[in-house]
Amino acid sequence: MRVVKAYPPNIEEIDAAFQVRGKPILFAFGEIIYNPMGVDIAPELMAHEAVHGRRQIAGEGILAAFGQYDFLRQALKTNPTEALKRRAIEDWWHRYINEPAFRLEEEIFAHIAEYAELCRLHGQRWTSRRAMRRTYAAHVARRLAAPLYGNLISQARAKEILLDASACTEEARLYRGGPPCPPVRVGAG
Numbered sequence: 001m002r003v004v005k006a007y008p009p010n011i012e013e014i015d016a017a018f019q020v021r022g023k024p025i026l027f028a029f030g031e032i033i034y035n036p037m038g039v040d041i042a043p044e045l046m047a048h049e050a051v052h053g054r055r056q057i058a059g060e061g062i063l064a065a066f067g068q069y070d071f072l073r074q075a076l077k078t079n080p081t082e083a084l085k086r087r088a089i090e091d092w093w094h095r096y097i098n099e100p101a102f103r104l105e106e107e108i109f110a111h112i113a114e115y116a117e118l119c120r121l122h123g124q125r126w127t128s129r130r131a132m133r134r135t136y137a138a139h140v141a142r143r144l145a146a147p148l149y150g151n152l153i154s155q156a157r158a159k160e161i162l163l164d165a166s167a168c169t170e171e172a173r174l175y176r177g178g179p180p181c182p183p184v185r186v187g188a189g
């Protein structure tokens, strides 16, 4: 992904909901990461934002009636024009802002990739894989449970999901090229 030191084009909509102006926050926008404050981006955060960008362009957030939805998702695969990608990205953000359940699910995918990247990058330093997984899961769970996302999930539940996910999730599979497995269930709590 390309990093650009600016606010994303839809900053007004995002800022109205989350008051993010002036904060060191990254914004995925398709193939671009907007980094308005120019902060250093750790590799695990690149992995996190890449998941958002990839899912935006895949049309995961596209807003359309059902028949049109299928059509647009297909068009994103076969003929992804700039206008269509732009619409898919903006729709994703619109849902992300307005639907907490959607936001939580998207953040779970992104945090799984972040966690997987931490384990991949630093795995060799640990003698106990179990201790490594628990440490990184706790760290990433704190971020996922943070007020930034609107307190969507408890830290304990977030950690549980990450530890589960390390063995078996669609996103981790895509990320590590492992075998297919069932999607993460977003339970209560």
Ligand SMILES: [Zn+2]
Binding pocket: 048, 052, 106, 107, 110
């Ligand atoms: Zn995120």
